[in-house]
Amino acid sequence: MPEAKLIPVLANDDFLTSAQNFAINLERAFLNNDYVVGFFGIGSDGHTAGILPGSPAIAASELTCAYDAGNFKRITITPKAIAYLNEAIVFAQGEFKWPILKQLNQELPLTTQPAQVLKTLKRLTIFSDYQN
Numbered sequence: 001m002p003e004a005k006l007i008p009v010l011a012n013d014d015f016l017t018s019a020q021n022f023a024i025n026l027e028r029a030f031l032n033n034d035y036v037v038g039f040f041g042i043g044s045d046g047h048t049a050g051i052l053p054g055s056p057a058i059a060a061s062e063l064t065c066a067y068d069a070g071n072f073k074r075i076t077i078t079p080k081a082i083a084y085l086n087e088a089i090v091f092a093q094g095e096f097k098w099p100i101l102k103q104l105n106q107e108l109p110l111t112t113q114p115a116q117v118l119k120t121l122k123r124l125t126i127f128s129d130y131q132n
Contacts, residue, residue, distance in 0.1 A: 009075050019066035019075045026063050030084045038085045042092040046100050046113030050076025058110050079110060079117040087123040101130040
């Protein structure tokens with residue numbers, strides 16, 4: 001896909017500058033492209049991207065959120081940004097993620113399982129070794 005453009009989150013800048021630049025680049029990408037795809041993983045706690053359960057990223061009104069998650073600082077897209085995607089592709093592997101993948105079939109609040117937001121997209125593909 002020679003036309004594909006990847007948007008890096010981190011650069012050689014400080015945390016706040018990196019967060020601001022990522023927000024600007026992400027907004028530009030949404031405005032200047034006809035089709036936007038996001039590539040995601042899903043954590044064993046139900047997080048996706050840097051959107052942790054109970055984090056400020058869940059309710060953020062902006063496309064990005066920069067916050068201290070306790071163990072380290074995160075810069076992430078938000079559910080608002082995910083809503084701009086035309087498609088999401090997810091990779092989740094390992095038995096420790098199977099309970100979370102099973103829960104995707106349920107309707108859970110984003111505060112509990114942020115990965116639920118991926119189900120709102122028109123096109124979602126999940127690659128996994130999950131077995132019922």
